[in-house]
Amino acid sequence: MAILTEVLLPRLDGLALCRLIKSDAATENITSVIVLSVLAAEERALTAGADAFMQKPLEKNRLLMILDQANSKRGLKHEAQ
Numbered sequence: 001m002a003i004l005t006e007v008l009l010p011r012l013d014g015l016a017l018c019r020l021i022k023s024d025a026a027t028e029n030i031t032s033v034i035v036l037s038v039l040a041a042e043e044r045a046l047t048a049g050a051d052a053f054m055q056k057p058l059e060k061n062r063l064l065m066i067l068d069q070a071n072s073k074r075g076l077k078h079e080a081q
Contacts, residue, residue: 002031002067007041015041015048022049031070033063 003021005014012020014034021027034045034053045053051070054062 002033002070004033004035004063006035007037007045015044015050018045018048018050029074031067031074033066033070 003017005017007014009017018032018034021030021032031051032049034041034048034050035058036042036045036053036055042053051074052066054066
């Protein structure tokens, strides 16, 4: 399972969402990918616990590659859909 979130969200930004996911034992193993509109937020995404990040525009093949890499680092395999 993976969660893909934008950094800029109306009520809870993607970084805070990632921190919440990673701080809960029930969800900490979910792969988190943060989508960035600016490259400067990379370090903040990783500090928040993101397993990976990618910049817009989203490309399916690039996203699948990033998920594979993030899951490989964590010893998981993604389920292509």
